[in-house]
Amino acid sequence: MTDQKYIRNFSIIAHIDHGKSTLADRIIQKTGLLTEREMQEQVLDNMDLERERGITIKAQAVRLVYTAEDGQEYIFNLIDTPGHVDFNYEVSRSLAACEGAVLVVDAAQGIEAQTLANVYLALEHNLEILPVINKIDLPAAHPDLVKQEIEDIIGLDASEAPLISAKTGLNVEEVLQKIVELIPPPKGEYDAPLQALIFDSLYDSYRGVIVFCRIMRGSIRKGTRALMMASGQEYEVVEVGYMGAGNFIPAEELSAGEVGYFTASIKDVSHTQVGDTVTDAQNPAKEALPGYKKVQSMVFCGMYPADGSRYQDLRDALDKLKLNDAALQFEAETSTALGFGFRCGFLGLLHMEIIQERLEREFNLDLVTTAPGVIYRIHKTNGENLELSNPADMPDPAEIASMEEPMVQAEIMVPTEYIGSIMELCQNRRGEYQGMEYIEDTRAMLTYHLPLNEIIYDFFDALKSRSRGYASFDYDLIGYQKSELVRLDILINKEPVDALSFIVHESKAYERGRKIAEKLKDEIPRHLFEIPIQAAIGSKVIARETVKAMRKDVLAKCYGGDISRKRKLLEKQKEGKKRMRQVGNVEVPQAAFMSVLKLDDE
Amino acid sequence: MKNLALYLHVPFCLRKCRYCDFLSFSADASIKRDYVEALKREIEARGRWFREKGGYRLYSVFIGGGTPSILEGGQVGELLSSVWNAFGQKPMTNEVTLEANPGTITQEKIRCWKQAGVTRVSVGVQAAQNILLKRLGRVHTWEETLEGIQELRCAGFRSISADLMMGLPGQSLEDWTDTLAKILAMGVEHISCYSLILEEGTPFYREEAAGKLSLPSDEEERRMYHTAVRQLAAAGYRQYEISNFAKPGYACLHNLCYWDLTSYLGLGLGASSYLEGTRFQNTNDMQNYLKNSQYPRSIQENCTVVTQAREMEEYMFLGLRRTDGVEADSFRARFGAGVESVYGEALAALQRKGFLQFKEGRICLTELGRDFANQVFVEFLLDPETE
Numbered sequence: 001m002t003d004q005k006y007i008r009n010f011s012i013i014a015h016i017d018h019g020k021s022t023l024a025d026r027i028i029q030k031t032g033l034l035t036e037r038e039m040q041e042q043v044l045d046n047m048d049l050e051r052e053r054g055i056t057i058k059a060q061a062v063r064l065v066y067t068a069e070d071g072q073e074y075i076f077n078l079i080d081t082p083g084h085v086d087f088n089y090e091v092s093r094s095l096a097a098c099e100g101a102v103l104v105v106d107a108a109q110g111i112e113a114q115t116l117a118n119v120y121l122a123l124e125h126n127l128e129i130l131p132v133i134n135k136i137d138l139p140a141a142h143p144d145l146v147k148q149e150i151e152d153i154i155g156l157d158a159s160e161a162p163l164i165s166a167k168t169g170l171n172v173e174e175v176l177q178k179i180v181e182l183i184p185p186p187k188g189e190y191d192a193p194l195q196a197l198i199f200d201s202l203y204d205s206y207r208g209v210i211v212f213c214r215i216m217r218g219s220i221r222k223g224t225r226a227l228m229m230a231s232g233q234e235y236e237v238v239e240v241g242y243m244g245a246g247n248f249i250p251a252e253e254l255s256a257g258e259v260g261y262f263t264a265s266i267k268d269v270s271h272t273q274v275g276d277t278v279t280d281a282q283n284p285a286k287e288a289l290p291g292y293k294k295v296q297s298m299v300f301c302g303m304y305p306a307d308g309s310r311y312q313d314l315r316d317a318l319d320k321l322k323l324n325d326a327a328l329q330f331e332a333e334t335s336t337a338l339g340f341g342f343r344c345g346f347l348g349l350l351h352m353e354i355i356q357e358r359l360e361r362e363f364n365l366d367l368v369t370t371a372p373g374v375i376y377r378i379h380k381t382n383g384e385n386l387e388l389s390n391p392a393d394m395p396d397p398a399e400i401a402s403m404e405e406p407m408v409q410a411e412i413m414v415p416t417e418y419i420g421s422i423m424e425l426c427q428n429r430r431g432e433y434q435g436m437e438y439i440e441d442t443r444a445m446l447t448y449h450l451p452l453n454e455i456i457y458d459f460f461d462a463l464k465s466r467s468r469g470y471a472s473f474d475y476d477l478i479g480y481q482k483s484e485l486v487r488l489d490i491l492i493n494k495e496p497v498d499a500l501s502f503i504v505h506e507s508k509a510y511e512r513g514r515k516i517a518e519k520l521k522d523e524i525p526r527h528l529f530e531i532p533i534q535a536a537i538g539s540k541v542i543a544r545e546t547v548k549a550m551r552k553d554v555l556a557k558c559y560g561g562d563i564s565r566k567r568k569l570l571e572k573q574k575e576g577k578k579r580m581r582q583v584g585n586v587e588v589p590q591a592a593f594m595s596v597l598k599l600d601d602e
Numbered sequence: 603m604k605n606l607a608l609y610l611h612v613p614f615c616l617r618k619c620r621y622c623d624f625l626s627f628s629a630d631a632s633i634k635r636d637y638v639e640a641l642k643r644e645i646e647a648r649g650r651w652f653r654e655k656g657g658y659r660l661y662s663v664f665i666g667g668g669t670p671s672i673l674e675g676g677q678v679g680e681l682l683s684s685v686w687n688a689f690g691q692k693p694m695t696n697e698v699t700l701e702a703n704p705g706t707i708t709q710e711k712i713r714c715w716k717q718a719g720v721t722r723v724s725v726g727v728q729a730a731q732n733i734l735l736k737r738l739g740r741v742h743t744w745e746e747t748l749e750g751i752q753e754l755r756c757a758g759f760r761s762i763s764a765d766l767m768m769g770l771p772g773q774s775l776e777d778w779t780d781t782l783a784k785i786l787a788m789g790v791e792h793i794s795c796y797s798l799i800l801e802e803g804t805p806f807y808r809e810e811a812a813g814k815l816s817l818p819s820d821e822e823e824r825r826m827y828h829t830a831v832r833q834l835a836a837a838g839y840r841q842y843e844i845s846n847f848a849k850p851g852y853a854c855l856h857n858l859c860y861w862d863l864t865s866y867l868g869l870g871l872g873a874s875s876y877l878e879g880t881r882f883q884n885t886n887d888m889q890n891y892l893k894n895s896q897y898p899r900s901i902q903e904n905c906t907v908v909t910q911a912r913e914m915e916e917y918m919f920l921g922l923r924r925t926d927g928v929e930a931d932s933f934r935a936r937f938g939a940g941v942e943s944v945y946g947e948a949l950a951a952l953q954r955k956g957f958l959q960f961k962e963g964r965i966c967l968t969e970l971g972r973d974f975a976n977q978v979f980v981e982f983l984l985d986p987e988t989e
Contacts (some may be wrong), residue, residue: 528955528974551820554975556797556827556845560666561609561860561874563916564881564904570919573980 002075004257008183009077009214010130011094013122014104015112015472019134022166023104023175024078030172031064031076060200061212061259063242063249068180076179077259079199079214081118087347088476089293092121093199093275096291097214097259100128100183102175103156107133107141107163110149111439113413113472119154128183131158132175137165145440153439186257193285194218196254196278198228201269203323209266212243213278214259216289221253225281226264229288233271234281235264269326295327297345298406298477299352299372299456300389302333302499303359304341306366306579306590311340317363318342321355328355333390337499337583338368338593343390349456368581368593371502374452377404377480391501394487397538404480406452409434411474413445418467422446425462429454430505449478451505458598488513490520490596491534491541495584499593509535513543516596523592526550531586605661606652606877607859608689610641610681611870612670613888616705620739620809623801625872625886626668636892637871638677642684643896644869649688651898652867660689661864662697662856665720671702675714682718692719697855699724699763705742707750712757722761722854723754724792730781734770739805744784751788761852763792768830769823770798771806771815778826779833786837791852794845795830797823824973831969842925844972861920863913869898879913881906910937911984914944919979927966941965948981 014020064076081094095101101122105111122129131150133143143163150158162178164171196213204210220226224237240262241250254260266272273295277288305314318330329345346352352372359365376388381401388394410431414422416438423433426448434447450459455475463471488509490500504512513535520533524547535543559565580587614634615626629637652658663685670678678700686692699722700715707725715723729735730744742750754762764785768778785793798817800807809815818826831841839847843861846854859866868875872886882905884898885891894900908916914937921928933941942949949965952958957971957978971978 550974551824552797552827552973553977554797554844554973555799556795557799560857561866561868561876562883563860563874563876563920564883564906566919567916570976570980570983573976574983577980 002258004185004187006072007075007077007185007257008100008179009079009098009186009257009259010100010102010179010183011079011081011098012102012104013081013118015106015109015114018104018106018109018112018115019166020104023102023132023134023164023172024080026166026169026172027076027078027176028062028064030169030176031066061243063244063259066176066180069177074180079259087351088121089295090200090274091118092125092291093197095122095125095127097197097199098125098127099186100130100179102179103129103131104134105131105146105150107136107143107146108138110146110443111153111413113411113445113474116153116411117474129156130175130178130182131156131161133161133163134166136163137168137170149440188215188217188256190219190256192217192256193283194220194224194278194280195285195289196220197289198272198274198276198278200274201272203269207238207263207265209269209272210248210261210263211266211272211278212261215254215256217256217285218280219253219255220262220278220280226262226278227281227284228272228276229279230276230292231271231273235266237262237264239263269323273326295347297327297329297347298452299346299348299374301344301352301372302335302338302341302370303344303356304335304338304368306368308339310365313363314342314359314365317359317365318344321358327351335499337497337581337588345389349460368590369597370499370593371597372456373502374406374456376485376503379403391487391503392498394503397486402482403485405483405485407449407478407481408452408455408475409478410448410450410455411445412448412463412471413439413443413473414467414471416442416444418471419444419446421466422463422471425466426450429459430507450475451483452477453503486537489536490516491532491536492520492524492583492588493531493586497583500596509537510542517543517545519595520592521545521547523595524586524588527586603659604657605859605864606658607661607856607864607866608663608685609866609868609873610663610665611868611873612665612667612673613871614667614672615669616672616703616741617739620737620805621798621800623804624668634673634677638673638680640892640895641681641870644898645681645684646688647896647898648867648869649685649690652689658865660691660693661859662693662695662699664699664856666701669703669706670700671706671711675711678720679714679718682720686719695855697722699854699856701726702750703742704747704750705740707753709753709757712753716757716759722763723759724763724765725751727764727785728767729770729773729777730784731777734773734777737771738767748788751790761792762790763794763854764790765794765796767796767798768826769818771817773818775822775825775829779829782830782833786833792846792848792854793834793839795827795847796845797827840925844923844975858924861923863917863920876908879908881908913937915982915984918945918982922965922967922978923975925966927964930963930965945982952978952981
């Protein structure tokens with residue numbers, strides 16, 4: 001048992017790309033637990049995908065030993081946090097496991113929307129915040145301006161903030177010393193009943209779920225009857241220990257103030273949900289730690305294997321991902337156009353994209369996905385209420401008294417020259433202006449209330465393109481609001497295509513319908529007959545395009561003896577045919593289903 | 603004895619037409635000389651193989667390009683002499699075709715061709731409107747075409763073919779019927795009507811991508827084709843393949859070999875062969891060819907063994923190009939299985955669509971099927987599992 005005095009539990013918080021992972025690496029290196037050889041580039045981000053995107057998805061923790069200037073050894077538990085709004089809840093649980101946070105701000109870019117969102121979260125948890133100004137080696141660095149920003153906007157004293165370069169290692173030592181001096185040691189009685197906060201878990205095929213937790217009170221050891229207070233699941237602990245950098249270090253026990261892991265032959269990550277409290281079934285705590293929420297999917301879409309025969313492979317792949325991702329939901333669904341697939345639920349759009357990419361990359365699956373949607377609330381005329389995540393399940397409009405859609409409060413940080421263009425974008429997306437604050441002469445923060453279904457498409461891309469990449473954005477769900485929503489159906493040759501239906505605000509239906517019909521017209525190849533493409537609300541057609549009938553498909557050309565070339569052309573044609581989906585008697589390419597997901601904003 | 607058709611490739615042109623993606627380029631006299639020498643070395647080496655192997659007889663010779671008529675008359679003579687020497691015989695069909703561009707025809711050359719044993723000249727006419735010819739990047743005018751064909755006639759050529767193109771940028775139906783009428787008036791024995799196909803990498807392809815090429819619609823292009831089919835039939839030409847029409851007895855025997863899976867040997871840069879159940883091509887690299895043409899095996903590329911399944915596929919998708927189509931009995935004789943047992947489902951579906959017809963033991967494209975021939979052919983590709 002380590003004396004709590006010598007423990008520091010902290011996270012690093014930052015906007016994407018401000019250098020959080022690099023600083024974490026540097027800290028791990030400086031504390032000397034790793035040799036240069038062991039040092040992978042960016043130890044904490046251990047998934048390729050995350051590394052490419054420069055973000056960390058799964059929170060993890062590492063235990064480090066730091067010898068301070070006074071010669072005393074300190075235990076540092078560095079708890080990494082995911083850097084994206086989709087994972088806000090996970091961030092908040094990670095922060096709840098800490099006493100302090102290192103706030104990294106890029107010396108060239110200053111405070112961004114996510115910086116603020118994370119700082120507010122940290123303040124909510126009463127964390128001591130240690131500001132650090134990174135990338136001071138950049139030619140565009142303005143550390144003094146950034147310090148001023150931190151003081152003006154966040155209200156933190158930044159006069160003592162270390163000026164560092166995580167990349168070169170400059171002044172990182174100072175950060176370590178400040179962690180010892182500024183961040184308070186944990187408190188919590190050793191003799192009290194066990195209360196441990198789960199902030200992450202990992203499925204391991206040999207040991208089952210490895211649960212990462214912070215012991216708030218009491219202690220846990222091999223043989224403890226661990227009771228997850230929210231899920232009600234009980235397991236006997238097999239092993240406890242600390243997380244080294246990339247390895248597990250078994251220990252006798254974990255006690256109040258410490259951060260570590262335990263295993264208990266748990267087969268299902270959903271039994272150990274993030275935010276749940278672990279206690280000792282034989283000496284249970286009176287109450288759970290505050291703040292537990294069941295994770296809820298916010299964004300839904302259908303996912304289908306491009307090759308119908310790989311349905312089972314897709315199921316296996318989703319099962320495997322689910323082992324490590326309690327937030328991923330899926331259930332089987334059938335589409336007349338796309339065959340067998342799954343309706344999947346995600347925390348947000350990024351989460352959705354990550355799962356899609358992992359399915360394609362790690363499991364070699366070719367996917368066709370349907371337009372992402374959110375959960376709508378429907379109040380029926382008969383007094384019944386229901387939640388709708390699949391447009392196909394929408395009741396007849398005659399039975400609907402009213403509908404509600406989820407709203408978010410969006411905070412957008414933007415250089416002043418782009419304010420007009422960004423406001424126009426928000427307006428187009430049915431945003432309600434809430435306010436604007438000047439952060440400095442050249443930057444402002446816009447606040448809008450926006451329907452979630454308007455930002456899950458391509459809002460982020462549009463934001464970036466309208467601000468030349470300078471705008472940053474963060475959002476919070478603020479509840480439901482009544483809205484005039486309709487289901488837009490797409491008919492190809494008079495047949496409704498279930499996979500293309502989606503729910504949209506009445507005012508947007510016409511425009512969206514027209515764009516989709518235009519897009520499909522280009523994507524659907526000519527057939528021997530004319531194909532009408534219609535967008536309809538109920539029985540009312542609001543847009544129509546026509547794919548003209550094909551008049552010829554023949555190679556009336558002399559290729560002489562080069563038969564291989566002719567064969568190749570035919571093989572290509574046949575390959576193309578295989579990738580078609582049958583809608584009635586029309587063959588629709590897979591690409592057509594995907595093309596409607598990206599409709600140009602302008 | 604098996605038949606063997608012989609093809610000689612001449613990869614030179616005065617300049618490249620704007621739609622052309624065949625292997626050809628402009629070159630100076632010395633490269634042409636070197637090439638003719640190299641081609642002669644390949645002819646000698648292949649001729650040796652032909653004589654030693656035995657079992658084959660020479661069926662036809664076709665000198666294509668490029669623009670074979672760009673060669674000096676004497677060079678054509680040299681090439682054919684070395685063929686007769688190396689292969690020890692003249693073709694049994696007595697069909698020796700040479701492709702000619704009207705811009706390169708001279709009386710002197712015609713005399714040489716005749717002397718060398720050329721029996722058939724295929725003239726690249728394309729269109730009768732100079733504005734269209736110019737747009738295509740052709741090096742000749744309609745007047746030169748007229749003159750060239752007349753000279754060929756005067757020199758005693760009894761078998762002349764004209765290549766025409768439809769679906770050209772800016773070409774109207776009137777232009778097309780005008781071209782047909784003018785060519786018919788000349789009384790050529792054989793006419794090929796080809797559609798313009800935009801091939802990647804050509805200037806036309808890029809212009810179309812940039813929206814600068816005003817092509818007739820598919821509807822208009824088909825109208826041109828259907829007009830040709832009608833008018834040529836009325837003028838006594840029999841359509842014997844999707845693009846080919848001939849007076850009785852003048853079908854191109856060499857080209858028919860490609861469609862009925864007769865063996866053929868292609869000599870020269872990039873030429874394709876189908877020999878001993880294998881398809882292969884000569885190298886496209888001129889330096890390599892000039893250096894190594896006397897060792898034909900060393901310049902062979904892309905060898906593909908034609909398995910029974912591939913052979914069935916090709917038998918169908920090539921055979922169906924012909925108006926006579928595929929004979930069910932011949933299929934059975936060749937493969938030991940009935941065409942119905944291999945392709946029953948596809949045949950029935952294509953017949954239902956009105957693309958195929960069965961008559962007198964033959965399977966043929968219908969008129970509609972000719973417009974959608976690719977959709978028919980693709981159905982005859984077998985799934986890999988069955989191969």
